[in-house]
Amino acid sequence: MTETTFAELGLGPDILKALDDAGYKTPTPIQAEAIPHVLAGRDLTGIAQTGTGKTAAFVLPMIHRLAKGRARARMPRCLILCPTRELAAQVAENFEKYGKYLKLTMALLIGGVSFKDQEQLLQRGVDVLIATPGRLLDQFERGKLLLMGVEYFIIDEADRMLDMGFIPDIEKICTKLPAKRQTLLFSATFPTDIQRLAKTFQRDPVKIEVARPTDAATTITQHVVHIPTNDAKAKRTALRRVIESCDVKNGIVFCNRKVEVDIVAASLSKHGHDAAPIHGDLPQSVRTETLQKFRDGDLKLLVASDVAARGLDIPDVGHVFNYAPPPKDEDYIHRIGRTGRAGRTGESYTIVSPIDEKSWGFVLKMIRKDVEDFMPEGLLEELADLPPDEPSSRGRGRRGERDKGRGRGDRSSSRTRGRRDRSEDAPKAEDAPKSEEIAELKEAVREERADKPKRERAERSDKPRRDRGERGDRGDRKRKDDDLILEPAPEKVKGFGSDVPAFLKR
Numbered sequence: 201m202t203e204t205t206f207a208e209l210g211l212g213p214d215i216l217k218a219l220d221d222a223g224y225k226t227p228t229p230i231q232a233e234a235i236p237h238v239l240a241g242r243d244l245t246g247i248a249q250t251g252t253g254k255t256a257a258f259v260l261p262m263i264h265r266l267a268k269g270r271a272r273a274r275m276p277r278c279l280i281l282c283p284t285r286e287l288a289a290q291v292a293e294n295f296e297k298y299g300k301y302l303k304l305t306m307a308l309l310i311g312g313v314s315f316k317d318q319e320q321l322l323q324r325g326v327d328v329l330i331a332t333p334g335r336l337l338d339q340f341e342r343g344k345l346l347l348m349g350v351e352y353f354i355i356d357e358a359d360r361m362l363d364m365g366f367i368p369d370i371e372k373i374c375t376k377l378p379a380k381r382q383t384l385l386f387s388a389t390f391p392t393d394i395q396r397l398a399k400t401f402q403r404d405p406v407k408i409e410v411a412r413p414t415d416a417a418t419t420i421t422q423h424v425v426h427i428p429t430n431d432a433k434a435k436r437t438a439l440r441r442v443i444e445s446c447d448v449k450n451g452i453v454f455c456n457r458k459v460e461v462d463i464v465a466a467s468l469s470k471h472g473h474d475a476a477p478i479h480g481d482l483p484q485s486v487r488t489e490t491l492q493k494f495r496d497g498d499l500k501l502l503v504a505s506d507v508a509a510r511g512l513d514i515p516d517v518g519h520v521f522n523y524a525p526p527p528k529d530e531d532y533i534h535r536i537g538r539t540g541r542a543g544r545t546g547e548s549y550t551i552v553s554p555i556d557e558k559s560w561g562f563v564l565k566m567i568r569k570d571v572e573d574f575m576p577e578g579l580l581e582e583l584a585d586l587p588p589d590e591p592s593s594r595g596r597g598r599r600g601e602r603d604k605g606r607g608r609g610d611r612s613s614s615r616t617r618g619r620r621d622r623s624e625d626a627p628k629a630e631d632a633p634k635s636e637e638i639a640e641l642k643e644a645v646r647e648e649r650a651d652k653p654k655r656e657r658a659e660r661s662d663k664p665r666r667d668r669g670e671r672g673d674r675g676d677r678k679r680k681d682d683d684l685i686l687e688p689a690p691e692k693v694k695g696f697g698s699d700v701p702a703f704l705k706r
């Protein structure tokens with residue numbers, strides 16, 4: 201069977217040339233399915249995760265259609281809503297990549313870009329406007345923007361928007377758009393609220409689902425490492441041993457809390473690993489720099505809070521390590537989805553303490569498949585030699601007896617085990633590191649930062665912006681995850697100067 205080509209999908213020669221430059225030979229399944237419908241003018245609901253090529257699935261046909269026609273002042277022809285700055289910037293990068301031979305203009309309405317710059321661009325007229333919902337409404341309410349010229353409306357990562365409390369904003373925006381338009385909605389999952397949104401604002405949409413929402417890419421080999429203790433030090437030791445027993449080119453370590461991100465990153469660095477943290481409490485410039493280093497291959501391990509699980513397009517991540525299963529089971533799919541992208545192979549390792557068994561059980565129930573057990577050689581003995589556990593974790597170590605003797609290569613299924621453990625009482629205590637350990641590691645973090653005066657300067661200059669949050673002056677709006685304030689590499693995206701605007705510095 202011959203594979204479909206981009207040319208067969210009906211895309212124009214300028215776009216085909218850009219695709220060729222990007223090295224993309226064949227469309228991914230979502231692209232092959234969606235592009236003909238979008239070119240035919242149909243509304244479309246795409247159930248697809250990041251990593252499936254879904255951005256190009258809407259960007260390619262959109263720019264093909266936009267190539268005919270011209271932008272008018274303050275009236276964008278295509279509006280794309282994204283939940284975060286980072287995602288908006290990624291979509292913008294896609295536009296630039298695929299539209300480089302077309303004369304299309306684009307603006308970004310996202311936090312961190314000065315109003316003045318945005319206003320000038322809009323005033324001149326843009327074909328494509330990529331925005332986060334809050335910032336878009338700000339500009340609309342200031343009368344800087346008219347939405348009645350929107351011919352194409354795209355909602356990206358709709359379920360993330362739902363999580364972040366953006367749905368009322370989107371509904372409001374939809375009412376400002378002309379009735380005659382093409383609406384595309386993309387979401388990794390399709391909960392009732394999103395179904396309602398699709399039903400209200402789309403007309404007879406084609407529904408395309410490239411993978412079940414709970415399907416992890418088949419190219420990912422998943423592992424679970426059950427450790428018999430909740431002790432934080434033991435857990436960090438386990439993480440190191442797991443990392444050391446893998447051939448890691450690059451990987452992301454996911455933690456459930458920001459404080460854990462800092463501690464785990466500092467601990468890994470202290471033990472000679474090339475690791476750096478990324479989460480919402482770090483200055484924007486540090487996050488951008490860290491992310492860029494990771495993308496460029498100059499950083500091996502990115503220690504991240506859950507925010508990075510969604511949206512960050514980092515191609516070719518070989519390993520994902522979960523310091524613990526995520527509290528929201530569907531985030532597991534998003535986390536491990538950072539590896540095994542676009543058909544590449546990847547491995548994931550999830551460390552499960554007794555206190556995590558319940559959430560691990562939920563993950564197993566959701567993914568509906570077995571996960572291989574893995575135990576680095578000698579780890580159980582090493583953990584047994586560590587000082588006693590925190591009081592909160594005492595009495596929870598019985599699993600250890602059961603697990604003793606399971607060495608490397610013991611890869612029995614953990615599915616049934618997860619189920620059984622779920623029926624046990626959920627531990628109430630937090631898996632808190634010992635206070636002296638926190639102090640020690642925080643000191644390590646401080647020392648590292650002290651070594652980098654540049655970072656300190658950046659921290660000072662970023663603070664006001666960070667305090668304001670992505671949605672800036674719309675302080676009345678609910679913001680569920682301030683982690684999600686991530687800016688792209690400044691030079692890549694229009695509207696992102698490397699200078700922080702003066703009013704933000706104040």
Ligand code: AMP
Nearest residue numbers: 224226227228250251252253254255542
């Ligand atoms: P997305 O799901 O849009 O985040 O895309 C995931 C990654 O796949 C991005 O790095 C894209 O540049 C890449 N990609 C998109 N389309 C293709 C394709 N047809 N062939 C290979 N890689 C692609």
